[in-house]
Amino acid sequence: DSGVTQTPKHLITATGQRVTLRCSPRSGDLSVYWYQQSLDQGLQFLIHYYNGEERAKGNILERFSAQQFPDLHSELNLSSLELGDSALYFCASSVGVGLSDSPLHFGNGTRLTVT
Amino acid sequence: ELKVEQNPLFLSMQEGKNYTIYCNYSTTSDRLYWYRQDPGKSLESLFVLLSNGAVKQEGRLMASLDTKARLSTLHITAAVHDLSATYFCAVDMGGSQGNLIFGKGTKLSVKP
Numbered sequence: 705d706s707g708v709t710q711t712p713k714h715l716i717t718a719t720g721q722r723v724t725l726r727c728s729p730r731s732g733d734l735s736v737y738w739y740q741q742s743l744d745q746g747l748q749f750l751i752h753y754y755n756g757e758e759r760a761k762g763n764i765l766e767r768f769s770a771q772q773f774p775d776l777h778s779e780l781n782l783s784s785l786e787l788g789d790s791a792l793y794f795c796a797s798s799v800g801v802g803l804s805d806s807p808l809h810f811g812n813g814t815r816l817t818v819t
Numbered sequence: 820e821l822k823v824e825q826n827p828l829f830l831s832m833q834e835g836k837n838y839t840i841y842c843n844y845s846t847t848s849d850r851l852y853w854y855r856q857d858p859g860k861s862l863e864s865l866f867v868l869l870s871n872g873a874v875k876q877e878g879r880l881m882a883s884l885d886t887k888a889r890l891s892t893l894h895i896t897a898a899v900h901d902l903s904a905t906y907f908c909a910v911d912m913g914g915s916q917g918n919l920i921f922g923k924g925t926k927l928s929v930k931p
Contacts, residue, residue: 706861737918737919739921746921746922746923746924747907747909747921747924749918749919749920749921752918760912760918762918794861794862796862806867807852807854807864807867808852808864808919809864810854810861810862810863811861812860812861813861815859
């Protein structure tokens with residue numbers, strides 16, 4: 705168990721809808737990262753937050769947004785969903801703003817299916 | 820843009836055999852990570868390689884890093900079925916960005 709908690713585990717929704725994925729980092733970790741894993745694109749970095757502030761953006765669509773709250777949990781909001789958004793969404797956490805000597809610790813992911 | 824390439828992408832091995840997975844990356848980085856993923860599961864950290872020449876071993880797996888060649892290898896010795904999984908290498912973008920760029924993964928299948 706990595707200590708990173710993601711909810712829900714599975715999400716099935718229709719095109720055009722909006723969903724929110726939630727992540728609680730490991731105790732003591734201030735950084736949260738979101739990744740999308742799909743068969744065609746592989747593991748794509750979406751966004752990184754450190755202690756409530758956005759630090760880096762990757763291949764994140766404008767329809768997607770994220771935030772990190774004062775208690776350090778993070779939410780990834782996906783709106784106007786399309787079939788191609790179906791994927792496994794991972795949250796990961798680390799202690800500092802950079803990776804230092806530790807790897808990212810990944811949660812179990814949220815599997816999103818858009819029908 | 821940093822690119823990370825793994826090969827092979829698919830690997831079918833017999834138990835007891837040795838093989839190497841290669842990970843090449845396109846820009847300077849001193850930090851490389853190897854992860855394992857079982858189907859439908861999370862990513863499990865295997866190795867953290869932090870400098871040129873770093874070598875780490877755990878059981879039947881050994882990872883190394885050559886930053887000058889921008890190459891990391893994951894060597895499998897005397898494979899067993901339990902090693903069947905997808906293996907990813909990931910390179911640290913560095914600085915304050917702190918995010919990893921992943922290769923496409925190598926799907927390893929070890930057959931009796």
